[in-house]
Structures are given as structure tokens and as C-alpha cells.
Amino acid sequence: MTRLEKLQQKMAAQELPAILVTAPKNVTYLSGFTGDESALLISADAGWFITDSRYTAQAAVQVKDFTIVCHQHGLYQEAAALADRGALTTVGIEADDINVATFQRLTQLFSHSELVPTTGLIEQLREVKDAAEIALLRQAIQITDDCFDYLLGYVEAGMTELQVATEMEYFMRQHGASGSSFATIVASGFRSAWPHGVASTKKIEPHELVTFDFGCYFQGYTSDITRTVAVGEPTDKAYEIYDLVLQANQAVIAATKPGVTGGEINDLAHGLIGAAGYGPNFGHGTGHGIGLDIHEGPGAWGIYQKQPLVAGNVVTDEPGIYIEDFGGVRIEDDLLVTANGCEVLTKAPKEALIVL
Ligand SMILES: [Mn+2]
The missing domain is CATH 3.40.350.10 (Creatinase/prolidase N-terminal domain)
Incomplete structure (x- = not known):
């Protein structure tokens, strides 16, 4: 049909x-x-x-x-x-x-x-992607994964956030993207506590956390990924919140399958972070659909909260913790809902806090 x-x-x-x-x-x-x-x-x-x-x-x-x-x-x-x-x-x-x-x-x-x-x-x-759409989403996501790999060898203390964001956007276009999914977020130090801190003229200082939230459009389809790294050894607290956010991100992956609702996913991530005492530091939803648009159904909030996931949905998994005047961590993957679970489409490393 x-x-x-x-x-x-x-x-x-x-x-x-x-x-x-x-x-x-x-x-x-x-x-x-x-x-x-x-x-x-x-x-x-x-x-x-x-x-x-x-x-x-x-x-x-x-x-x-x-x-x-x-x-x-x-x-x-x-x-x-x-x-x-x-x-x-x-x-x-x-x-x-x-x-x-x-x-x-x-x-x-x-x-x-x-x-x-x-x-x-x-x-x-x-909301339900066909094979051709999934193939294009995979290519958009591949470009962002490659961009993150490139970033790890590029970013240094002393660069401005805007310099890094410009390099990222240039890299993605050089690799086939028609443009970025949204204004690239490079949020360093205290600005990493701003969930949507679009790149500014602030310089990245030694020992700061830096959150990159970015994506690109490839032949009409979009990708969305977030990774947080440290530029030089950070404090113990940075490791603590990183591990907590990673646990929430992984719990969402384990729970994502057909029949589960966005509301249940949202409660799971917020419950885990809340139980560790950081509830007030995680104010946003746990994810949203992606496809032709960077935010589309099914979402983890609003009218979609009671809507069960079905195979072919592509959703983000993006818990975060933000501490004012300290910094923040967010880890975001793109998940394809399969017949009995989900496939993590984003492959960029996240298993431990990367210290550059
Ligand atoms: Mn997102």
C-alpha cells in the first residue's frame, strides 16, 4: 500500500x-x-x-x-x-x-x-518508519557518530564553543549532510548545566564538562545525539552524575519495546535519577520521536504519554542531570523499536566518562 x-x-x-x-x-x-x-x-x-x-x-x-x-x-x-x-x-x-x-x-x-x-x-x-526511512535515519546517525569520533581528536581547552560547533557542522556537511538538525549545542563548564546551551563565545576551560547535543539531516531524515566529555580530569561529582545518567540511559534501552508507553519510559528514567536525589536536576522529558522532523511522535510526554510504542518507532533516550554553577551531563541515543525490544542506532562511545 x-x-x-x-x-x-x-x-x-x-x-x-x-x-x-x-x-x-x-x-x-x-x-x-x-x-x-x-x-x-x-x-x-x-x-x-x-x-x-x-x-x-x-x-x-x-x-x-x-x-x-x-x-x-x-x-x-x-x-x-x-x-x-x-x-x-x-x-x-x-x-x-x-x-x-x-x-x-x-x-x-x-x-x-x-x-x-x-x-x-x-x-x-x-511514527512508524518503513525500511527506506530507517536506512536514511541510519545514514544520518552514522554521520553524527563519525562527527563525535572526529571531535574527540579535535577539541582542546582554549577553543570557543562556537569554534567547535562550526567545525562539527562543517564536518557533517562534508560527509553528506544537508545541514544540522538544530543549532548545535556545545555547552561547557557552568553552561553545561543549561540543557539547551547553544554554542557561545565562551572558551572551554581545563577540567570542564562539555555537552555536545547535535545532529544532521541526510536526504530529509534527521539524527539527534548527545554526549558529555571532560576536557582534563574533572571532579568526583562529575563522575558520579555521569554514571547515574548512564544508568538511566541504559535502563531505558532495556525497557524499550512494543507495548511500553512513553509515560512508563519517562517514569523509569525520572524514578532512577530521583531515587539518587537528583530529581529536581532532571526537568525535561526522557525522549521524543525523530524522522523527517527533529521532534515528532511518539513522544514521552503530552498526548503520547499513554500511547504504547510499536515496532518501527524511532525515539530518543536522553536523561540528564543539571547542577547550576557546576555543570551537567546528558547522554542521548536514538532507538529503533523492534519486534521484541529495541536497537540502539547511535554507536558513539558512552560507557565511561571520556576525559580528553
Ligand atoms: Mn533530542
């Missing part, structure tokens, strides 16, 4: 006769198109890919399963005209993607259709 057919099956089950897909990653997922400013109009038995002249040649190569339509007078005008012609009187829209101004415009343009907000229809399909 194609991804389009899977969506049409889901639409039928929810009695949704048509949907306008505007979120760029959802357009990519369903059609194969990697450009932007395009949309899909999908009915029970048809699919139109709407774009403009900048993208028609690219679409002819990339887009499968859809009729390609090149608009002259506006993306949404064309979508509304197609809906009129197809007598689509009810059209779903992606509530998470459409802002209020666009919604008002769509309401005017789709004068013969009722617009129905939907959430998560395509995102739910994206």
Missing part, C-alpha cells in the same frame, strides 16, 4: 472525504517532493500535487502517486478550484500548520466547502 492509500484508508475510517495537506514535511512524506510552497489536495480516490513553475521540473522527477498541477494565480486558489471541480464539500485542513490569517483566507477561497480542522492524521502514519 502506498502512503497515499494508507492516508485515504484513515480518512475513510474517520469519514473525512478530503484533506488539504500544507505542512511541508507531510507533503514530502506523502509525495516524495522535497521543495516547499506546495500543497496536496487528497480525496477518497484522487490526489493532486499543486506547485508553481519553479518546482514543476523537480516535481516531475520526485512526485509519485499524485497528479501534478502547476498553478498560475496562487496555491490556495488552485486548491479551492480543484475542490470545486471535484465537488468536495468537506475538506480537512491541518490545524497545526495553518495560522489564523491563512485560515481566514482559506475560508474565503473555499466558499463551496466546509473546512474541518484535523490534527495528527499524517503525523501518526509517520
Whole structure:
């Protein structure tokens, strides 16, 4: 079954006769198109890919399963005209993607259709990766693993965090990445206690902990890894919190399998760190899904907390401990849920605190 057919099956089950897909990653997922400013109009038995002249040649190569339509007078005008012609009187829209101004415009343009907000229809399909997606995720992750190996021979006290982050991003692009997953985090010393301390002009000082949280996009798919190292021998406390975070990271790996919920995983990691007295120092969730987006379902919080994992989910495992004015440790792996457990996709070393 194609991804389009899977969506049409889901639409039928929810009695949704048509949907306008505007979120760029959802357009990519369903059609194969990697450009932007395009949309899909999908009915029970048809699919139109709407774009403009900048993208028609690219679409002819990339887009499968859809009729390609090149608009002259506006993306949404064309979508509304197609809906009129197809007598689509009810059209779903992606509530998470459409802002209020666009919604008002769509309401005017789709004068013969009722617009129905939907959430998560395509995102739910994206949570279960197929073999082609897993192959691309493996390649994105390989580049980040290689980058970490390179880092171990590169980082020295006296370098600024930004210098290191720039080198990392350059390395990943040299090895096939189209870009980084997010602003690369290099957080040293007191800044390592900031869970999302994006690289700054601060110099890395001897004996400091340094947390690297980074990833890259490879052919549309993203990776996400965190490692903490010490640049010169750190204090005993650094070893203590490193070992605790590692235990939590490994406990999550041991527990991750189909049927377990994100909430259970979250409680396990927080329970372990809490029992050692560092509960208040671990404030964030234990993980999230990755794929076309750096944060996607299934997550370990919010609406996903009660949702059981299934084979084909790819989730992160990222406990951390952050102590203000001292520093912090986070260890993050990417896990592929398999039939009876999980495979750790990230291979970068973590078994003991690395001292450079
Ligand atoms: Mn992450």
C-alpha cells in the first residue's frame, strides 16, 4: 500500500472525504517532493500535487502517486478550484500548520466547502518508519557518530564553543549532510548545566564538562545525539552524575519495546535519577520521536504519554542531570523499536566518562 492509500484508508475510517495537506514535511512524506510552497489536495480516490513553475521540473522527477498541477494565480486558489471541480464539500485542513490569517483566507477561497480542522492524521502514519526511512535515519546517525569520533581528536581547552560547533557542522556537511538538525549545542563548564546551551563565545576551560547535543539531516531524515566529555580530569561529582545518567540511559534501552508507553519510559528514567536525589536536576522529558522532523511522535510526554510504542518507532533516550554553577551531563541515543525490544542506532562511545 502506498502512503497515499494508507492516508485515504484513515480518512475513510474517520469519514473525512478530503484533506488539504500544507505542512511541508507531510507533503514530502506523502509525495516524495522535497521543495516547499506546495500543497496536496487528497480525496477518497484522487490526489493532486499543486506547485508553481519553479518546482514543476523537480516535481516531475520526485512526485509519485499524485497528479501534478502547476498553478498560475496562487496555491490556495488552485486548491479551492480543484475542490470545486471535484465537488468536495468537506475538506480537512491541518490545524497545526495553518495560522489564523491563512485560515481566514482559506475560508474565503473555499466558499463551496466546509473546512474541518484535523490534527495528527499524517503525523501518526509517520511514527512508524518503513525500511527506506530507517536506512536514511541510519545514514544520518552514522554521520553524527563519525562527527563525535572526529571531535574527540579535535577539541582542546582554549577553543570557543562556537569554534567547535562550526567545525562539527562543517564536518557533517562534508560527509553528506544537508545541514544540522538544530543549532548545535556545545555547552561547557557552568553552561553545561543549561540543557539547551547553544554554542557561545565562551572558551572551554581545563577540567570542564562539555555537552555536545547535535545532529544532521541526510536526504530529509534527521539524527539527534548527545554526549558529555571532560576536557582534563574533572571532579568526583562529575563522575558520579555521569554514571547515574548512564544508568538511566541504559535502563531505558532495556525497557524499550512494543507495548511500553512513553509515560512508563519517562517514569523509569525520572524514578532512577530521583531515587539518587537528583530529581529536581532532571526537568525535561526522557525522549521524543525523530524522522523527517527533529521532534515528532511518539513522544514521552503530552498526548503520547499513554500511547504504547510499536515496532518501527524511532525515539530518543536522553536523561540528564543539571547542577547550576557546576555543570551537567546528558547522554542521548536514538532507538529503533523492534519486534521484541529495541536497537540502539547511535554507536558513539558512552560507557565511561571520556576525559580528553
Ligand atoms: Mn533530542
